Amino acid sequence: DIQMTQSPSFLSASVGDRVTITCRATQTISTFLNWYQQKSGRAPKLLIYGASSLQSGVPSRFTGSGSGTEFTLIISSLQPEDFASYYCQQSYSSPYTFGQGTKLEIK
């Protein structure tokens, strides 16, 4: 199985900050990398697919990049509704594995 590792696991930031979350795969996954946001008690929500494509309805302050084994999610200017957990997921090969998550908290 392809293992996905996110960093950091926890992130404390303020409204207006720019934050970066990194995701690494144990083998190349081309650009089959997706990012999800999950708020407490809710289902995950797709933000970015194919490493850099913004899902319909997702604000443009979310940007994804990377290919191969290293990927990045950037939130350019944090808004109050962005404080949540974020997960990367590879869809290159089955089983489609997730990262362990990054919890973004208000500083």
Add this chain to the structure above:
Amino acid sequence: EVQLVQSGAELKKPGESLKISCKGSGDNFITSWIVWVRQTPEKGLEWMGIIYPADSNIRYSPSFQGQVTISADRSINIAYLHWSSLKASDTAMYFCARRGNWRAFDSWGQGTLVTVSS
């Protein structure tokens, strides 16, 4: 867009059987790949398996093969996740989702909490 609605929370005893459901709206459900995902505090999000309701083509994650059964009834737009004998370790939140572009999961059910306790 496919909308997914899951069945309600369940409290079961070890050894009991259980089938939870995921109902899709819209004609696209049958021709969409539907996945099941488990979430626990210990292991996070885990992909369990996937089904294509149009022909019931199913693939399981090796971690869940033999532990659960995925099925679908295309006539009523429902996918199922079934356990024949629950264990305490099956306690988790279970989500169904639709696989879309780049095999990303673009539409999710609200989740079904399964609690297995004696």
